[in-house]
Amino acid sequence: MMTALLKNQWKIFLNTMRSQPGKNYLSYLVMFIVFAILLYWLSEGIWAIGDSITKPILAGILSYGFLLVIGFIILLGLPQVFKHLYSATDLNLLFTMPIPTRYIFWVKYVQSFAGIPLLVFILYIVPLYVYGIFIGANLLYYPVGLLTLPAVIVIGLSIAYLFNLVLVQIIPASKANEFMTVMSVLSGIFVYLLFMFPNMANDRPLSELILSGLPLFPEWLPVTWASEAIIAASIGSIDFLVPFLMIVVLAAIFMLLTSTLVEKGFRTGWVKLSEGSGKRRKKGITKKSGPKLHHPVIAIGKKEWYAVKRDMREWLVFLPIVFFGFGFVFSGAVSGGMELSDLRGPTEVTWPITQAILLFIYAMFNGQIASSTIAREAKSVWILRILPLSGKDIAFGKLWISWLIPFVVLTLIEIVIGIFFGWTALQLISGIAMKAVITVGISGIGMWLGTIGAKYNPANPQNRLKFGTAFLLFIASYVYLFFALIPYVLLLIPVETMTSAQEFSNEIDGFFGTIAGIVYTVLTWKEASPIIVTVAGILLMLIISIGVAYIFTMLSARKIDQGIEIEMVQNTNSKPLLGKKSSRLY
Amino acid sequence: MENKSIKLTNLTKSYRRHVAVKDLSLEVKQGELFGFLGPNGAGKTTTIKMLTGLLEPTGGTAEIKGIDIWKSPIDAKKNIAYVPDQPNLYPKLTGWDYLEFVASVFRIPKDRFQSKADELLQIFSLTDQANDLIESYSHGMKQKIAICGALIHEPDVLFLDEPTVGLDPKSARSLKNLLRELCDNGMTAFLSTHILEIAEQMCDRVGIIFEGDIIALGTMDELRSSGENADQSLEDIFLELTGGEDQQAIISEISDNGDAK
Numbered sequence: 001m002m003t004a005l006l007k008n009q010w011k012i013f014l015n016t017m018r019s020q021p022g023k024n025y026l027s028y029l030v031m032f033i034v035f036a037i038l039l040y041w042l043s044e045g046i047w048a049i050g051d052s053i054t055k056p057i058l059a060g061i062l063s064y065g066f067l068l069v070i071g072f073i074i075l076l077g078l079p080q081v082f083k084h085l086y087s088a089t090d091l092n093l094l095f096t097m098p099i100p101t102r103y104i105f106w107v108k109y110v111q112s113f114a115g116i117p118l119l120v121f122i123l124y125i126v127p128l129y130v131y132g133i134f135i136g137a138n139l140l141y142y143p144v145g146l147l148t149l150p151a152v153i154v155i156g157l158s159i160a161y162l163f164n165l166v167l168v169q170i171i172p173a174s175k176a177n178e179f180m181t182v183m184s185v186l187s188g189i190f191v192y193l194l195f196m197f198p199n200m201a202n203d204r205p206l207s208e209l210i211l212s213g214l215p216l217f218p219e220w221l222p223v224t225w226a227s228e229a230i231i232a233a234s235i236g237s238i239d240f241l242v243p244f245l246m247i248v249v250l251a252a253i254f255m256l257l258t259s260t261l262v263e264k265g266f267r268t269g270w271v272k273l274s275e276g277s278g279k280r281r282k283k284g285i286t287k288k289s290g291p292k293l294h295h296p297v298i299a300i301g302k303k304e305w306y307a308v309k310r311d312m313r314e315w316l317v318f319l320p321i322v323f324f325g326f327g328f329v330f331s332g333a334v335s336g337g338m339e340l341s342d343l344r345g346p347t348e349v350t351w352p353i354t355q356a357i358l359l360f361i362y363a364m365f366n367g368q369i370a371s372s373t374i375a376r377e378a379k380s381v382w383i384l385r386i387l388p389l390s391g392k393d394i395a396f397g398k399l400w401i402s403w404l405i406p407f408v409v410l411t412l413i414e415i416v417i418g419i420f421f422g423w424t425a426l427q428l429i430s431g432i433a434m435k436a437v438i439t440v441g442i443s444g445i446g447m448w449l450g451t452i453g454a455k456y457n458p459a460n461p462q463n464r465l466k467f468g469t470a471f472l473l474f475i476a477s478y479v480y481l482f483f484a485l486i487p488y489v490l491l492l493i494p495v496e497t498m499t500s501a502q503e504f505s506n507e508i509d510g511f512f513g514t515i516a517g518i519v520y521t522v523l524t525w526k527e528a529s530p531i532i533v534t535v536a537g538i539l540l541m542l543i544i545s546i547g548v549a550y551i552f553t554m555l556s557a558r559k560i561d562q563g564i565e566i567e568m569v570q571n572t573n574s575k576p577l578l579g580k581k582s583s584r585l586y
Numbered sequence: 587m588e589n590k591s592i593k594l595t596n597l598t599k600s601y602r603r604h605v606a607v608k609d610l611s612l613e614v615k616q617g618e619l620f621g622f623l624g625p626n627g628a629g630k631t632t633t634i635k636m637l638t639g640l641l642e643p644t645g646g647t648a649e650i651k652g653i654d655i656w657k658s659p660i661d662a663k664k665n666i667a668y669v670p671d672q673p674n675l676y677p678k679l680t681g682w683d684y685l686e687f688v689a690s691v692f693r694i695p696k697d698r699f700q701s702k703a704d705e706l707l708q709i710f711s712l713t714d715q716a717n718d719l720i721e722s723y724s725h726g727m728k729q730k731i732a733i734c735g736a737l738i739h740e741p742d743v744l745f746l747d748e749p750t751v752g753l754d755p756k757s758a759r760s761l762k763n764l765l766r767e768l769c770d771n772g773m774t775a776f777l778s779t780h781i782l783e784i785a786e787q788m789c790d791r792v793g794i795i796f797e798g799d800i801i802a803l804g805t806m807d808e809l810r811s812s813g814e815n816a817d818q819s820l821e822d823i824f825l826e827l828t829g830g831e832d833q834q835a836i837i838s839e840i841s842d843n844g845d846a847k
Contacts, residue, residue, distance in 0.1 A: 291686055291699050299690030303676060303683070310678040310719065379674035385640055387691045388663035 001099060005107040039123070043130040050134040055231060058131075062227035063217055066152045069120050070223070071191040073156030074163070077116040078187050081160045082180055084108040085266055086168070086273050101267045102259065109161065109258075117153045124149055128230075138236030144244055145233070148226050151251035155222065158254035163187055165258065165265025168272065178312040179273065185319065222250050296389055300397025301404075304373055308405060316462050317368055318409060321361065348497055350421040352519075355431050356512065358410060359485070362439045363477040365410075367446030368465075370402035371473060374450035374556075375464035375566050391560030395447065395553045403443040407436055434541070438484045441545040442477050444552035449473045451559040457569035466567065480548060485515065486522065487541035495530070498523040589616040591743050591774035592637065596646035599632050599798075606632045608798040609646065614776060614791075616742075619769040621789030622778040623820075625828050629798040630778040631671065634745050637776070638668045650743055664692075667736035671748040673728045677721035681712055681731045684720060685738050692739035699738065706734040709760050726752040733761065737768070744768075746777040750784060762788055786820040796828050 046053075053061070085108060094104050125145065132141045163183055171179050197217070217224050225243035232240035294302060308314040377384060384394055411432050418428040453469025465473065501523060505516035526533040592614040599607040607629040614620045624630045635641035637648045639655045639662070648655050655662035675684060682703070689699040707713045710730040720728060729752045736744060744765075750758045765775050766788060779785055785792050786806060794802040802809055802823065809823050818826075 291689070291696050291703070293686060293690045293694065293696055293699060296691045296693070299687050302690075303679060303687050306683055307676060307678040380676050382640060382668075382670060382674065383676070386638055386663065386666070386668045387688070388660045389691060390660055 001103050002106065005099070005103060006110070009107060009111060035122075039126050042123075042127045046127050046130050047134055050131060053131070059224075059227050059231055062230055063221075063223040065124060066223040066226045067194060067197070067217075069124060069149070069152050070156035070159065071194050072120055073117055073153060074160050074187050074194075075191045077112065077157060077160045078163060078183060079180065080115050081112055081157075081164050082183065084112055085161075085164055086179075086270050091270055095267065095270070102262050105259070105262045105266050109157075112157060112161075113153075117157055121149060121153060132234065135234065137234040140233040140236055140240065141230065144240055145230055148229050148244060148247055151247045152223070152226050154251040155247075155254050158251075158258045160187075161258045162254075162261070163190075165261040165269065168265055168269030181313045181316055184316065188319070222247055225250075296393050297397045297400070300384075300389070300394060301401035304376070304398060304401045305405070307376055308401075313462060317365060317372075320364065321409075321413070347421060347423050347427060348494070349500065351423055351427050351431065352497065354414070354417055354421070355435070356515065358414060358431075358435060359438070359481055362406060362410060362435060363442055363481045365406040366403065366439050366442035367449070367473045367477040369406055370399065370443040370446030371450030371453075371469075372462075372464035373398040373402050373447065374564060375454035375456045378456040378458075378566060378568070381566065391557035391562075392554070394560050395557040399440075399443055399447055399549070399553050399556075402447065403440050407439060410435075437541060437545045438481070439545075441480055441484060441548035441552075444549035444556075445476050445480055446473055448552040448556045448559070449476065451556045451564050454564060454566040455569065456566050463569075482515075484541070484544050484548075486518065487537040487539075487544065495523055495527045498527065590614070590649075591616045591618070591651055592620075592776060593649040593652075594633075594637070594646065595649075597633065597636060597643050597648055598645035599629075599636060599641065600644045606798055607636070607643075607795075610795075610798075610800060611646075612793060612800060612803070614774055616774055617769055617772050618790045619765060619775045619788055620777070621785035621792040622776060622795065623780075623782065623785055623792060623824060624778075624795035628795045628828075630795055631747055633795065634668070634747050634776070634778060638666060638745050639663060640668075665742040666745065667739065667741035667743075668745045669729070669732050669736045669747065669749050671751060673732035675720045675728055675732060675735075678719060680717050680719055681707070681723070681727075681734070682716040684731060684735055685716075688735045688738050694739055702738055702740070703734070706737055709764060710734060710757055724752075726754060726757065729753055730757055737764075741773065743774045743776065746775065748779060749777060750779065750781060782820045782824055792820065794824060794827055801827050 085105075088108070091104075095101075128145050128149070129142065131137075132145070163186070167183050167186070168179065171182060225247045229240045229244035229247060232238075232243070293299075414432060414435075415428065418431075423431075449469050449472060450465065453466040453472075455464060455466045457463045498520060501516050501520040505513055505520055507513075508516065522533075590613050592612070594610050594612040597607060597610040598605065610629075610633060622630055622633070632641060636643045637650070637655065639659050642656065650662040651665050653662040653665070655666075676687075679687065685703050685706075686699070689703070694702070704713070707716050710733065712727065712730055712734065715723070715727060720731065723731065729749070733746075733749065736746075746765075749761060753761065762784065765777075769775050769790075777789075789806075791803070791805050792809060793800055802812070804812070806820065809820070810818055
């Protein structure tokens with residue numbers, strides 16, 4: 001039975017490869033070359049620094065490397081596992097056939113190795129072997145490495161499976177759509193804690209620990225066993241056997257544990273999730289307050305708001321804030337008993353730093369939220385096309401809501417921060433007002449990029465931009481911010497902080513250092529003629545932000561009128577990532 | 587002069603070498619319920635999509651109440667509504683939210699919206715589900731709310747693509763009665779269907795499209811009189827024109843011989 005299933009998968013794979021359009025082969029070739037170059041550089045690096053890697057240092061690198069392997073497989077492999085277990089299109093057929101569930105499960109399990117685990121395996125084994133050749137390792141080193149690494153990968157993959165299989169039983173069917181989000185958040189926190197483990201267990205920074213050859217992890221941790229096995233094998237010592245066997249046995253235990261959940265977690269879970277899509281949510285009795293009809297521009301924004309509000313996955317865009325906040329509080333709590341109140345400092349310092357950080361976050365969110373409003377239309381795109389709406393109506397409707405959502409969320413956070421730091425009302429209000437104006441521009445740019453690079457993946461609704469466009473958005477947001485920041489600085493930062501800005505720019509390099517440098521220059525002008533500079537600042541800020549927002553929104557409107565192509569990623573089993581079709585808006 | 591609600595002039599759609607719709611010319615009068623028939627892949631949906639601004643024609647023009655939908659799309663769209671065969675609606679809106687959205691776009695006064703929405707939801711038995719999210723609706727319910735959305739602004743011209751697919755018998759009957767009543771009051775309906783009884787019973791005029799060409803056009807009486815037998819049903823006429831009779835003959839042949847050697 002297993003053979004038939006595996007054979008079938010193999011045939012599907014072959015047919016998928018054969019039916020690829022020619023340009024896909026080219027992209028595979030490019031990917032292969034990039035990957036080969038990366039491996040070459042890695043190997044070159046190892047060859048260059050091989051001499052300075054002593055055994056204790058190697059132990060640290062190996063064990064942390066194994067931790068990274070587990071972490072990456074959990075984080076990046078989780079959506080793949082979810083797809084294999086619950087959203088593969090062939091499950092509908094397979095579950096109606098007389099095939100034991102465990103067979104289907106194990107085929108899916110084997111399938112999951114092709115992907116992130118395989119990539120991780122190559123990225124780890126090649127440098128490991130290069131190092132082995134460099135130090136002239138004992139012959140044992142190679143087979144032990146070759147078997148230990150898959151064992152670690154099996155542990156990581158099994159954890160990813162366990163996450164899916166356990167959570168599917170806990171999360172109610174009515175939350176089926178949000179299942180992936182909950183899992184991503186929990187696994188993200190889990191992996192974050194995993195990576196933080198060496199920091200938590202030791203007082204010194206990770207890089208220092210590795211370089212000094214001090215043990216990163218306690219001996220009872222499996223990653224330590226794996227690293228011990230490889231190090232012992234490199235010198236041909238029989239001591240490799242115990243830790244090697246321990247890691248292999250552990251991998252077997254993990255697989256066994258996963259298999260115990262197959263019936264409840266896999267088949268019943270799949271049934272539950274399939275039922276979940278047909279859920280009924282009563283929103284209460286028919287509204288009594290009467291209809292709420294609005295101007296079309298407001299109506300478009302409102303329907304976008306409903307789509308965001310009612311789908312937990314849409315809020316995933318704000319996840320970095322959660323991690324940022326979590327990391328901030330958590331690292332504060334574990335670093336030698338530091339208290340939050342210790343962070344309080346003079347408002348002249350906390351205010352501008354917070355403003356810079358918030359602007360950085362705005363640049364990250366606004367463009368992303370605005371751009372995703374285009375691809376969100378997906379299969380419902382015909383509605384806007386059929387309604388008597390101009391591109392301008394649609395663009396402005398999407399603009400105001402995609403600007404307002406991050407503004408409200410971040411303003412609430414800013415108020416809390418402001419109260420905590422004890423800012424004056426003027427500081428708080430002026431900061432919020434300036435950011436309100438500046439961020440419209442980012443939303444405008446984001447939406448325009450959304451119109452030129454929209455992509456919709458039903459399995460991953462957060463992924464709404466083509467890769468190149470997403471990268472462009474990232475760059476464009478910060479370039480815009482950089483220019484929009486000039487009048488911001490002109491207006492808000494008092495002349496008295498000139499010295500601090502100068503010191504800050506001298507002390508810190510990179511993005512923030514450059515900004516501090518600009519601040520200093522502008523403040524010298526402001527000191528010379530404050531009124532002119534302030535008026536010029538207001539005008540310049542309005543021109544830049546409103547102007548950029550208007551130009552890009554009009555460009556978006558024109559693009560909408562001309563026709564937008566939303567690349568629809570097909571969520572099928574045979575062409576998981578490359579199969580696509582387009583949906584056009586106008 | 588009769589008022590033309592829909593006018594197609596040499597409407598053509600080609601995909602590279604394949605011509606899906608060939609030089610289609612057709613007029614539909616105001617208040618007419620026009621049935622657009624044809625086998626799978628004949629070009630029905632392509633034609634409707636060109637008429638509703640969803641698909642750009644390769645050639646020819648499509649006018650709604652004298653307005654070219656591709657030259658003045660907004661003005662033309664103010665007069666139309668469309669119910670697709672697969673109603674992909676906004677999953678995260680409730681049925682009521684969706685109707686409010688459509689009403690907002692068409693700037694319908696609140697009181698008129700309230701009474702019209704209540705009336706339509708009642709007709710299609712959706713009153714109790716109006717505040718459920720559309721993602722929870724069955725295919726038939728989605729179809730019904732799409733029809734409600736299309737009728738909420740009392741369009742002059744309504745396009746329906748296979749509107750009865752997925753509807754329960756009661757809703758299908760309600761739709762038929764409603765369409766007839768609305769057309770009697772001046773609305774024009776252009777509907778594509780596979781269910782020939784619907785076309786036969788309801789439509790004022792019928793057009794049969796085959797491989798992108800209109801091969802028959804007229805009232806039921808006109809179609810019958812043009813055929814071999816005046817007692818022919820629409821199904822007979824349809825099969826005769828679209829080659830279904832040959833397939834019927836093959837099926838009979840196979841049955842007669844007992845096997846399909």
